[in-house]
Amino acid sequence: MLLNELKQYKPYSLAPGYQAEHILYGENTEQQLIEGTSYFATNNQKALKGIVHSDIDKDEVYVLLHTQSLLFSLSHQHETGVYLEYFIHEHRFMLAATDQASDERLYRLLLTAINYLYNHYQIEEFKPIYEAWRHINMAKHLHGDNWDADDHQNVMTLSDQLMALVQSILSHPNGYLALYYDSVAEVMEQKRLSFAAQSLVPLFLFQQDPEHLLLDLEDEKNHYASYHPTDYDLPDVCELYPQEEKAKLPLFLQESIQANERLYLQNRAFLDRSDIELIRSFKRGKTWSCLYYGPSGTGKTTKLLCIAGALGLPSLKMVGSRAIDESSLFGKYVLRNGETVFEYGPLSLMMKYGGMFIFDEINMVDSDIISSLNDVLDGTKQKILDNGEIITAHPLFRFGESMNIGYAGTNEMNLSHKSRIQNKIKINQLSIEKMTQIIVKETGLDEKYANQMAEMLEGFNEIILNEGNETTQRIDLRTLLNWANKTVDLEGDIIRASLVTIISELAEEDDEILNLEDPRQIMATNGAASTVMRQIVSTFLTEDKDANT
Structure with a gap:
């Protein structure tokens, strides 16, 4: 909870009070025409300006995942002074801003953060704001202009929703911190923390989405309208390996096939529809990578092992940590019986023989190690090993990863890696x-x-x-x-x-x-x-x- 720590580390940076009405409404609440639009506004003019004066070249929003919260910052023309922290388990926001930054920008920051949070975590209370935003064609307004009657109703709805949320934030005893100066940057420097390098503005404010990462609410609605929880069968084990090829696998991989099949048969009654559908997709083979994410102790790794078992696949697992380097995954030279030999890592072994490689708690790993997976997860599914060998993944190679969201030591997963994972399945706390x-x-x-x-x-x-x-x-x-x-x-x-x-x-x-x-x-x-x-x-x-x- 970084913003709360300002009280401990930088108490002299906090102003003794603030005017909630000024933050909500701004200085002038008389009816006026909003510049760049055909919209008249009164009390909601500050929120309205926060939306319509957004500029893709001038605004940047960054996020930091920190223990049990996400911290967002907004920089306007390279000047930062407004921050927003979302506490995951408390389901609440906290704002911090210098006086000169507590203007319309905080509404812009709030909108971007909500779109990010709903898109990643499907927090139900943010759905109305996300839905109103998705009905606005932001591509027409990259520089805070061209606002006309077409978007009027959605913009007005959105500004009212944001105002109500800011009002609820300000009503909380720890909802807002008034800053004399930007002391958040100082605390982050002391703790050696930094925001993700990629701004959220193009995707989560202006909807520039070439990789289709944004949730489509209409598709989601259609999916749930046709969903019947009992409308699927629990398949028996379908062994993808021909018996002859299976017999040639190293003994430890043959044993893992048996263990995975037993686990699947014992636990398949606990699998959900999305798990069964993933089994079918992995069986066909066009889909071969997946991510399970959600709270600790909800069975993410067990589900991946069960999927391997349902298909008669061996598996090897790596648990993420800061100590993992590229050689831990792909292999390295070791001294054995007086000779230097190359020893394959668990990921290169699965690529070589086929089977499920499971990267558990992948968001505990440094970002450069995540980047080393790009070659494997691309369409070529190849990797050049340190011994010079170019290894191409076996047709039965499958890649599964899991991560806990919002826990100490975890990193935010970069969009480049996410886009390479074909299926992403969220697991909620079990009933x-x-x-x-x-x-x-x-x-x-x-x-x-x-x-x-x-x-x-x-x-x-x-x-x-x-x-x-x-x-x-x-x-x-x-x-x-x-x-x-x-x-x-x-x-x-x-x-x-x-x-x-x-x-x-x-x-x-x-x-x-x-x-x-x-x-x-x-x-x-x-x-x-x-x-x-x-x-x-x-x-x-x-x-x-x-x-x-």
Whole structure:
């Protein structure tokens, strides 16, 4: 939460107050003709100017993905002074601007940011603004001119929507920071943070979209109108490898085929329609790359392994980190038995033999490593290795990647890479019912207790948000599975099992907690671990008492 940190690092840069009415309406609220248009405006003139005076040559908007938020900045004629931060889990904005920058530009920044957020994350509350914007032909207005009656109604609707949103931002106690000067740049320099190099304005303000990256709402509407959740079958395993070729694969790849097929048959009932459709596309082979993105612990990697299993493909997985370099993926020379030999990396092995390469948490990797994938993901599917070999991907090569959105250490994925990925599938937080089914199936825990664990998950993360550290602490489905398995190991002692699975996730940074042996000592402390412990004890101790009466 970078803007909040100004209070800690640069408190002297903050002005003591601001005029909300000036930010909303501007200095003059009398009816006037807006320059460059045939539109008259009164109270909404500032928002209206923010839209119609946009200029593709003068305005630049940049984004930085930072832990649990996205920070946007707007530069007008290379002068920056207005910032907007969106807090992902709180679903709210925070504005910061110098007095001279708190003019119509903040509406331009807000519109660009909303279009970016809706296009990437489909945040439902932003859909009306996105829809009104998509009905305006921005290609006619690249330099803040040519506004006529054709766009009048959509522009007026859009300006009213933006004003209502700014008003809600200003009504929040931490919604707006008035700056004496641009201190955000100083904090970013201290933290060695920088915005993405590519401006969002051409795509997310002026709709210049040669690669068709913008969501088409009409297509989306047609898709959902024809969607019937039960209107698909769960296919059996379809082995793409001829038996003779399969027998020639290295033994470890043959074993991974068996493991993937077992995983698919065990879990195919949990796959969604989009997963089944991806299996069909991967089977045909014209589509061979995909991305799953969404919250941690929602089964992104498991889905990719299941897809490999449904097609009888081997798989190799690489988990993203800052330590990965190009040789980690494609191979390098190593010393073996006194000889220097070239050892293939996991990606080049999958290209050579065929199968699913899974790049887990790809947005943890540095951008230059992402760029090294371009040759592979282009139509040629070739790569020149360090040993001089030109490797062309096997016809059964498939590429799958996953990423968590908005977590500490993650990077924003560049548009060049995104455009090379053929299918992108968003996964939302699993429903309580589905989490319950998974816990029961994976651990054998009684369904009643599994359901109670699943119901507590959202509350746990609310506690972390309010009392803990959301950048280093998280409880997800994986944590619940660990808790359930430990409960089964301890013959049903749910509270005891929570100590080394749930509470341990929260106790690392809490010096008041002496050990994880005594729930009473944990509950006597302050912080997230104490609150979560009390909630677990209250839920399950009451349950045990009721069962004994």
